[in-house]
Amino acid sequence: MTLTALRDDALAATADGFALRLGLPWIRSLPIASLAGLHVEIDGDTVTPLQVDVNGRQVEASALADEAAWWFLQDRLIVRGDRGVGAGAHRVIVSFDLVIPYLQIRPDGPLTLPFRIERTLVTDAAPAAPLSPVIDPHTGAPVLAPRGSARDDTTPPDLPAAWSLTASAFNWTPEVILAERAATDIAAGIIADGIAEAIEVEPGQLWRSFPEPDAAEVEALRETLEALGGRVSIVGASLDDWLPGSRRRDEEERLAFLVPQLKDARRMGALGVRLPIGQAGEPLLRKVRPLLHDLDLVLFEEIQGQQTPGSASAGVAIDTIGLIDDPHIRLLVDVSMLMPSVPESYLEQLQRGGVALELITRLRNEWRDPATVEAIVDLLRSGGVPPQIHTLYMDMLVRFGRSDATVLRSILPLVGAFHLKFWDLDDADGRVSEPIRDLGALLAPTAFAGTLTSEWGGHEWLDADPSEMTRAHLALARGALAAGSRPLA
Structure with missing residues (x-):
């Protein structure tokens, strides 16, 4: 996902430590119990214990498995710790596992995805400004068409009515x-x-x-x-x-x-x-x-x-x-x-992530060759897929x-x-x-x-x-x- 779970305004100072706003790095809401193994480092210091705000209560992060609440996709969880954060920039690392309860990857349990997000955050930074609406120059009112788009007035080709x-x-x-x-x-x-x-x-x-x-x-x-x-x-x-x-x-x-x-x-x-x-x-x-x-x-x-x-x-x-x-x-x-082929925009991401040019060239030119599948799997089994693009790399074995x-x-x-x-x-x-x-x-x-x-x-x-x-x-x-x-x- 192009949007990070830690945005510019994620870190705030509190009277007794800090509050960290954590976005859900997934495509739909999940039970809050799906968040496991939460770990936070600030400027190299591991912060423990951690509390998470749940329906007006502060719950120990280690006890989230017992909670029945849900993590709505548009909400950010408030994670709290007692380490002070002064004004200025801080290096923040958040790691956790995310259990996906509707996807099974092994016989005895659901898919569990590891996440590690590392960012330099400024304490109490202002959130990014919302996008400005597109204004009709004649009426001064917001218009419905998105910025940069244009309505196509040509007659579209006919399709069967059904x-x-x-x-x-x-x-x-x-x-x-x-x-x-x-x-x-x-x-x-x-x-x-x-x-x-x-x-x-x-x-x-x-x-x-x-x-x-x-x-x-x-x-x-x-x-x-x-x-x-x-x-x-x-x-x-x-x-x-x-x-x-x-x-x-x-x-x-x-x-x-x-x-x-x-x-x-x-x-x-x-x-x-x-x-x-x-x-x-x-x-x-x-x-x-x-x-x-x-x-x-x-x-x-x-x-x-x-x-x-x-x-x-x-x-x-x-x-x-x-x-x-x-x-x-x-x-x-x-x-x-x-x-018929792998998207060029995807190949660019793999190459930026550290996948060798030899495999990129093979993916570009020989996507449907069964031997290409073997090359993809061989690199995965060898441990040669850089961790930061591991999930993206799996698209070739699952989604493509x-x-x-x-x-x-x-x-x-x-x-x-x-x-x-x-x-x-x-x-x-x-x-x-x-x-x-x-x-x-x-x-x-x-x-x-x-x-x-x-x-x-x-x-x-x-x-x-x-x-x-x-x-x-x-x-x-x-x-x-x-x-x-x-x-x-």
């Missing part, structure tokens, strides 16, 4: 984390700015009351979007399988965690909710199926990146969806499966796919939606448009009816305006889909 181009509010994640505007206002702004008429949303980014948002808040967002002529398409649901202490929820607990999110999706007027492929599992899918019918919702299971219909991680789940054979349970395909669009043919009858994932807008050799054009050609002779959503993943390393990026990508995607869907002369 294909709906939408945008994901996930594209605005860095702006949500920055918290200069409420997350719901940012989501509504996508519609107000004319970027899309429908949006995917992530409840874990929208409401402090997640995972059971207040019904009035949910309905207020729906009413706001409707007043702007927009709507919610799909809701990114979460299934937090793991509780503190690495205890896995049983099936009834998993269902109880998911049901409020389904009801909220219905309140938002969404057509469905989204989960990772295979996470629900057949028993839960069968348990939740009657409620999906009652609410008239589709549960989409998303396949992306290195996953393919024939892969071990996705094949069984796809077979299960086919076996259940219910239009209320469908696949969502992310075109990150179909990447190497398949051709033809691998989708066998599963198209089960697909109800697509993510048009993009990382940057460098379309040299069709690296962005080619998978979308191939998808258009694949869908044209079918009866596909559903959403195709612009989803930007590159904000993890690119500091760019999400409105400009999404608007430009939607235009590119519309053109590529139209070109692919036209019959050959």
Whole structure:
């Protein structure tokens, strides 16, 4: 993520020590118990004990595992210690583990990510000034169009009426984390700015009351979007399988965690909710199926990146969806499966991070060669990946796919939606448009009816305006889909 967990105004002096404002370095809200092993150094001194403000109380950092509160994405935790910090600059190091309760990486527990953030901070620094609104020179009033953007008055190419181009509010994640505007206002702004008429949303980014948002808040967002002529398409649901202490929820607990999110999706007027492929599992899918019918919702299971219909991680789940054979349970395909090459902006980050030019050249020229995968894994196993880019490096083994669009043919009858994932807008050799054009050609002779959503993943390393990026990508995607869907002369 381009936004650091320690911002310029993170360090403040208090009467008995310091307060450190710590941002959540993740993409959605998490239980506060997810924060483990918190360690703070100031000018080389380890500070202990540490307290964290939780709902008006100060809790020992070591006792956070016993807390039921949640860490909202737009909030910063206040970490307190008794070491004095005088005026001026101080070298601050914060390290901790972050437990991701909805992602499993090993049989006996969830994914745990180590973080180490080091910055020089000035005591009681003023926060960065918020961005100035764009002012209409004629009226003197703020305008809705984002800075630097321009409306395209050309007639867009036609798409089949059943294909709906939408945008994901996930594209605005860095702006949500920055918290200069409420997350719901940012989501509504996508519609107000004319970027899309429908949006995917992530409840874990929208409401402090997640995972059971207040019904009035949910309905207020729906009413706001409707007043702007927009709507919610799909809701990114979460299934937090793991509780503190690495205890896995049983099936009834998993269902109880998911049901409020389904009801909220219905309140938002969404057509469905989204989960990772295979996470629900057949028993839960069968348990939740009657409620999906009652609410008239589709549960989409998303396949992306290195996953393919024939892969071990996705094949069984796809077979299960086919076996259940219910239009209320469908696949969502992310075109990150179909990447012809690695984004140049990503390669630049790897090279800056210390990856050898030899491997960079290989990634640039031989991405789909199986031997390239071996080279990626070999460097990882050797310990040669610099720690500061370890998470970014893993994208090549998880989030970046190497398949051709033809691998989708066998599963198209089960697909109800697509993510048009993009990382940057460098379309040299069709690296962005080619998978979308191939998808258009694949869908044209079918009866596909559903959403195709612009989803930007590159904000993890690119500091760019999400409105400009999404608007430009939607235009590119519309053109590529139209070109692919036209019959050959």
